[in-house]
Amino acid sequence: MSQPVLALSNASIFQGENMVLSDVSVSVEKGEFVYLIGKTGTGKSSFMKTLYGDLPLQEGEGNIVGYDLATLKEKDIPFLRRKLGVVFQDFKLLNDRTVHNNLVFVLTATGWKDKSAMESKINQVLDKVGMKTKAFKYPYQLSGGEQQRVAIARALLNDPELILADEPTGNLDPQTSVEVMEVLKEINQNGNTILMATHDYALLLKYPSKTLKCDENQIFEVVQKTV
């Protein structure tokens, strides 16, 4: 069997001195779509931050896309992030440049040099999220849903082995949330593995999938109820 893209074993996650999660043992296999749910303050963001190297893993074991989180060095973090696509609640696009140039910026920063390869990659990812015709726009000229589509396109640029989406629909109205979710689902159906933190239970009901829950300092898999 192939190795999971993410595997934590007996991991504890801290914010400073405070333990947020303890004894976490979870895994995500290639191709899965996994939700991470839990009330506000239960540690979803802290968990995600640990996965993309923003918080150190101080206890236990963790492996993500081939990187050992317990021994991760500062210098490894940019390389880890190239193998991950991270999507945030607040999009984090650069407002001083167009959609196209937001994507050029990331490609350049991650070592791409061939201009025509860059253009074709940009076209490909914008096409995947239905934003090809808006590449010339500035982020502030787009709706929230459109900005999030661009952020998803940006996450796809380096063919990530895992997409981490932290409350990607948190700033969107219900209808737009569903549209963004459709994009994520389609990307997943095309082979991308996705871990998505959310507290949008309506989405979970509409698009059931494997679900991990943060509660009382633990993470465990839950069986979704349909009522």
Ligand SMILES: Nc1ncnc2c1ncn2[C@@H]1O[C@H](COP(=O)(O)OP(=O)(O)OP(=O)(O)O)[C@@H](O)[C@H]1O
């Ligand atoms: N930078 C920080 N420094 C210290 N404590 C923090 C920090 N960020 C979060 N915490 C604490 O860690 C705990 C978990 O917070 P976290 O943001 O991971 O929860 P969350 O489930 O993502 O919540 P939300 O849904 O509101 O984003 C909370 O008790 C919070 O107060």
